Amino acid sequence: MSLLVEIDRYLRLTGVSPSTFGRRTVNDPRLVHDLRAGRMPGPGIRARVEAALKEVQ
Template sequence: MCLLNDIDVYLQRTGVAETTFGRRAVNDPRLVRDLRRGRVPGPALCARVAAILSARAQ
């Protein structure tokens, strides 16, 4: 899953905890854990996470 890979790279680069990222991104501290366990994100969730990742990368 490309989204999860992008999140993992971001977490490693920034040192942000998984729960902190999920809470900041979509108000769900279990987001990353759930994605690792097979949660399939919808298009709205993907868009929100992608927007946060691209905004933080600049």
Template sequence: MHLLTTIDRYLKASGVPPTRFGRDAVRDPRLVHDLRRGRQPGARMSARVLAYIADRQSEVAR
């Protein structure tokens, strides 16, 4: 699945604003905005984002 799709699903389910997500996940409040504009994240950043989402999935499921 595309990283941005995964992020968008998480944002919708959690209600977290995109800037808060980017800041908390990778210390970049513009992350989601930049991805939507075509930014291509590296493998390390993608792994960090996916790990952040995985760590918080149980909180979203409540």
């Protein structure tokens, strides 16, 4: 599953806004917007996002 799909699923399940998610995980409120626009996250960002997503599972 792609990272963006996993983030969108998390957002739906938790009701957290995209900007709040980005701010909490990588201190970037535009993260989800930028990913939706085609931004490719680096390995550090990817690792931090994946760690945040695993906390909920």
